Amino acid sequence: MVDRRGAGDEVVTTAAAKRSADAPAESAADVRERARAIPEAAVARLAVYLRVLSGMAEQGVTTISSEELAGAAGVNSAKLRKDLSYVGSYGTRGVGYDVEVLVSHIERILGLTRKHSVAVVGIGNLGHALANYGGFPSRGFPVAALFDIDPDLTGVPVGGIPVNHIDDITSVCAEREVSIGVIATPPQAAQAVCDRLVSAGVQCILNFAPVVLQVPDYVEVRKVDLAVEMQILSFHVARRADEAAGDVVNGVGVDGVVIRP
């Protein structure tokens, strides 16, 4: 663990030393400080490790080494160990990690000990799919509310939940304690919906609309843009085709740059 404070740090800095110095168990303050230091990229990978570990646990695996877990998660083992070190030191040298222990600690760090109710706004094709998507509730994200602007949809149950009109967004979100809003509307409507979610108190938004949302600083937005994903793939197709079509002789291309040695 790297110490991120400025100068004047005579304090003990390693996670292990800190734990034994402070208290036998980890204090809430420690969790808080560590959470602040975890890089975003590592958080995304932790979620992947968690999924893999859950699968392992179901298959009755009780212990796993960094090498095995890294292989299953598609990363190298050094990175995996560093990521896990952000969570804390819960491995046993010479043995590996206890799957259940690791699962519970990652869940704690990711905040999965609380329930996070989800509201989906925009019940079109994608909204339907999201409302019916089994991956959410099974991972602790119950879909608690659906909204659409079409009055004909109001009251119609989708995935077991009746659709509310978007005008009721504030009261319904408050009542059902929605903490995550999912925007699956056409792009033109996205910013307005976003504004309503924010004023309803929702601080985390997952946006499927191809629009850059403007939000206050305290709101966290993640976006999933399918067209952008496609275009990134397209870029790689093009790059690869260029390489293949290029004047490559004996593995050496333009400017004497070696291609794939």
Next chain:
Amino acid sequence: MVDRRGAGDEVVTTAAAKRSADAPAESAADVRERARAIPEAAVARLAVYLRVLSGMAEQGVTTISSEELAGAAGVNSAKLRKDLSYVGSYGTRGVGYDVEVLVSHIERILGLTRKHSVAVVGIGNLGHALANYGGFPSRGFPVAALFDIDPDLTGVPVGGIPVNHIDDITSVCAEREVSIGVIATPPQAAQAVCDRLVSAGVQCILNFAPVVLQVPDYVEVRKVDLAVEMQILSFHVARRADEAAGDVVNGVGVDGVVIRP
């Protein structure tokens, strides 16, 4: 543009100098070399700029400054200019960028001058949504084939295209020149589907199944994992709640660390 070669480079290295030294117009070799150097993160942003610029063009905007475009795309202007510099120097100092020129150059770099036919495998909720999603064809990614393992679905048209049985994946993909495969199957089936797509010659895959796919080096995979996105949001909820609940006095939390000054 940064020179990535090793030692002994007496050659001219800046993009501008190279262009004027080589030829009046940019050679294919230049495009190829530049494409190889563009960081992945920049590619993703270029796709966003492209979307914003297309919108601008529709509204009749002909010229735009880096500051304006950056604002609309949600990035800072320095980053935007650096990203555009990977594409080439097509701005006019003191004025800005010509919208149409920029659009065509970004499209060229992203490989959008070719057609990229898409196959969707797994016609469940998500598959339906993807098959009907208007954002693909409108951006140059026509959905050319649909596959499912359920024989009852075979022949049923979804979004105007009849579903094929997954056993026909090789012949249909070859015939319709599919270059991008989208996996929208349950997780258990994903790896098998992926293998079949790869052996059918598909080299780019967009994976919605929560599984880490194993593929040969020459295949490009991008994944969209909704549960992971949720968990990242959850992490931020938790971090924020911890900060708020923590023993924060006068904006100073544990260990004297200042919180949001």
Next chain:
DNA sequence: TACCGCTTGTGAACGGATGCACAAAGTTGA
């Protein structure tokens, strides 16, 4: 033409993430 103000393009500094390599720490077996 010569100057002025504006905007681009890009070196250079910075910071964060990645990968390496090894000491520390634990287990197993004799």
Next chain:
DNA sequence: TCAACTTTGTGCATCCGTTCACAAGCGGTA
């Protein structure tokens, strides 16, 4: 009990991407 072996945790070096800051370049104006 001790030695050999395995695997973690992490300091360190490296690399990549972001940000800063400013010189170069262009249009407008007198």
